[in-house]
Amino acid sequence: FQEKLGLFNPAQMLVQAQTYATIVAMSPKNGAQGTIAALFHAWSRMNRSEENVVAMSRLAEKFGWKPGEFKEAMETGERTGFFNVAGEYANLNTALKTDFVGNDFKSFLHAGTWFFRQGEQSTRLGAWYTAFREFREARPTGSLSRDDVGKILQRADLLTANMSRASNSVLQSGVLSLTSQFLTYQMRLAEMMLGNRLTGMEKTRMLAFYATLYGAPSAVGLYGLPLTNSIREEAINRGYVVGDNWLTTAVDQGLPAIAAAIISGKGDFRKGNNYNLGARYGSPGFTQLADAMKSDAP
Numbered sequence: 695f696q697e698k699l700g701l702f703n704p705a706q707m708l709v710q711a712q713t714y715a716t717i718v719a720m721s722p723k724n725g726a727q728g729t730i731a732a733l734f735h736a737w738s739r740m741n742r743s744e745e746n747v748v749a750m751s752r753l754a755e756k757f758g759w760k761p762g763e764f765k766e767a768m769e770t771g772e773r774t775g776f777f778n779v780a781g782e783y784a785n786l787n788t789a790l791k792t793d794f795v796g797n798d799f800k801s802f803l804h805a806g807t808w809f810f811r812q813g814e815q816s817t818r819l820g821a822w823y824t825a826f827r828e829f830r831e832a833r834p835t836g837s838l839s840r841d842d843v844g845k846i847l848q849r850a851d852l853l854t855a856n857m858s859r860a861s862n863s864v865l866q867s868g869v870l871s872l873t874s875q876f877l878t879y880q881m882r883l884a885e886m887m888l889g890n891r892l893t894g895m896e897k898t899r900m901l902a903f904y905a906t907l908y909g910a911p912s913a914v915g916l917y918g919l920p921l922t923n924s925i926r927e928e929a930i931n932r933g934y935v936v937g938d939n940w941l942t943t944a945v946d947q948g949l950p951a952i953a954a955a956i957i958s959g960k961g962d963f964r965k966g967n968n969y970n971l972g973a974r975y976g977s978p979g980f981t982q983l984a985d986a987m988k989s990d991a992p
Contacts, residue, residue, distance in 0.1 A: 698876060700807040710813025712975045716883070717820050717853045719903035720896045721828060723758075728824030730757045731764055735819050738768070759827070760834065767826040770838060774847055777818055779811045814857075821853035822846070852891060855882040873982060883977050884918035908976030909948040920979035922972060937968045948972060 699706055718725035734750040747765055754764035771777060825846045838846075851858065857879065886892055887900065905913040911925040926946060930936075937943055937955065940963055944952045951971050952963055959966025972978070 696803055696806060699810045700803060702806045702809065704809050707809040707813035707816075709975060710810060711816055713817035713854055713857075714820055715903055715907055716855055716900065717817070717824055719900045720853060720892065721824050722899070724824045724827040724831065725820070727754075727758050727827050728820050728822075730754065731759065731767065731823035731827075732816060732819035734764065735768060735823070736816070760830065763827075763830055764823075766838075767823055770826070770843060770846075771819075771822045774822075774843065776822055776847060776850060777815055779814045779818070817854055818850070821850040824853055825849035852886070855879060855886065857882060877980060877982070880915065880918055880977055880979055883916050884979075887916045904976060905945075905948070907948050907950060908972030909944075909946050909951070911946060912948070912972030912976040912978065915977035915979035918979050920981050920984035922978055923984065937964055937966075943968070948976075 714725075714729060717728065721728075731754055734754055738747055738750050747768065751759070751762060751764040755761060828849065829842065829846050833842075887897055892900070900916060901913050904916060909922075911922040914921050914925070926934075929942075929946065934942055934946070936946070940952055943955075943963070947968065948971060951969055954969050954971070955963040955966035957966065978984075
């Protein structure tokens, strides 16, 4: 866990933040409002005075939030503990493990996960505020019961792809955990796409949004199928040249990759760098299956 997600790796903050793709794809309107609210929440951490929270709440009203809703969502979310990133995260799964004796080395490892924890907390904030806005859009008045908070929390957990140990199965325990520990996100996305918790429209938006961000071949990885490289190889065999045509390259790699090529090429995407963003930030599927099918693997 430390080698992959910790050890002061700043890139991990951006990797964790990619969950916003899932949040906004599943709930575009409320996802946008939830993203804005997550930003305001982060700003309010610098000064959590009553006056500042009220000011943030009024600012949120300019983006579609009702009067007092932002403050209500913030205070309710703080009480749930959903914003705290610790050992309950699925890839770490140490919620029930207690270190009674600490030392400088353990403190160093914990500090090294700062970028990971901030990125993960950011997505939880966005998911919570999105789920809260969805609930208040359906039921704009009335106080929140314990059952209501539970429903909002369950929806927020789904928006973050159920990345807590509460959703771990036998595949994340025992000897199987050695192989599947860092496949958890891909597994959760596949469960969402193949199950019945998402509507047909939500699944369609997920495919469209991931294809736009990471390329159409990478969107297939939402179902756990590691076919990105195979699709790209077949396209190359049929005459496709990476970076030769902006439209075919955008379909293959996504719009952010085209933007990066234009920037690095100083206006000419053909002279720029073609970054494979989908493999790093998207959902490549179960990569172990792809590795097992390679004929040239040692």
